[in-house]
Amino acid sequence: MSLLDTIAGRAEAGTLYGIGVGPGDVRYLTLRAAGLVRSVDVVGFFAKRGLEGNARRIVAPLMDASRHELRLEYPVTEEVPVADAAYQAEIAAFYRRAAESIAAHLQAGRSVGLLSEGDPFFYGSFMHMWRRLDRDFPVEVVPGVTGMSGCWTQANVPITWGDDILSVLPGTLAEDVLCDRLQRCEAAVIMKVGRNLPKVKRAVTGAGLLARALYVERGTMDGQRIVPLSACDDERGPYFSMVLIPGQGRQL
């Protein structure tokens, strides 16, 4: 057994693992995450209908046909706004069923590793399983490299220097809220850009930050694209897209 395998360790029976799989490149899984992906009895992941699942695609080089997979497929909600009560009820019911199917494996003594893009406790859907299962089962959460770290690394820009304050803003916020918060930032990351891209660009422009803003699509993955936000006029970005505004703090 190699030193890396020894350090990575293996899964224990009846335990739920929230496995951060990092920003996209399989090399950015942690040793612990890689050890668990290869040793849990059941590899669970969320996916949209008809798609492979982003987290599942990231770990593909670590998988083989003998592994037991638990695909948790989101209900089709593409056209319903997130704030809608019907949407929220439907997603909550889906999460409840997903937690029940995971619990059944755990009760049977099987270990379950639930894949989470980036870091599980940072806007991760794993959190919705954690809050339903943490009291009743042993749970280990494995932190991961966040999508934003992957993106600023690929853009080759340090994000915070010295005493810079960093704000992480969901692109789902209203334009005036985004614009107001951006005006109080030294450095910023805007997540969940996707279909909010034109609004995000208007907010960044309104805050006087367009000249410093970078748009990153599919950072660390195939098809990566990094351009100044000023040069991006797309009507929407893919799921993996964000805007970076690097800080300009003390450089010694």
Add this chain to the structure above:
Amino acid sequence: MSLLDTIAGRAEAGTLYGIGVGPGDVRYLTLRAAGLVRSVDVVGFFAKRGLEGNARRIVAPLMDASRHELRLEYPVTEEVPVADAAYQAEIAAFYRRAAESIAAHLQAGRSVGLLSEGDPFFYGSFMHMWRRLDRDFPVEVVPGVTGMSGCWTQANVPITWGDDILSVLPGTLAEDVLCDRLQRCEAAVIMKVGRNLPKVKRAVTGAGLLARALYVERGTMDGQRIVPLSACDDERGPYFSMVLIPGQGRQL
């Protein structure tokens, strides 16, 4: 060669690697970081006089006596405030000499891996080498799990839900600035707590957030300590200490 070693890959001649070594537990190095720590010709790291060096300690299980190490020792500046011009000049001269010693190895065709706690482009001292060497040498930056991800994982608290805004605030900021920014946060992480601990606690209290605040010392490392900030009256924390204020956003 094991699958993990194959994915991790090896270093190339004459290349500078900025290696994020994560929050403290060696299992939280990425595969790429672990592969590079074991294959670069020179393992470089910053350290304070008389101490092992935090990043060097994290990778100890991956090292052996045959490796060539480059210890970059900070000048003794313990009693001089960071804002002081003399301090800044001394640190800048130190970084210049450190970059020269790294450049000499690179020019001789040796690969150099500079260890960086957490993520290299997130408040990392590697950034001071990167800006001096990136134009003249091939550089690869390897993102890492941040210290804050390690801390909220160990504290077993998701940090951001739904549309929560996260602010990352250096504890070195003035108390009134900290307090003002905290009042505009849904979720917050206060870094660089150390000797700023009493000031940070006053600012959190002033912002009305004391009941939600957690104090984390040496997260993911030996000697880890996690307590409500309200229960911590220490005059100063160690280098690895931070305050977490978890978000309370949408939980479906």
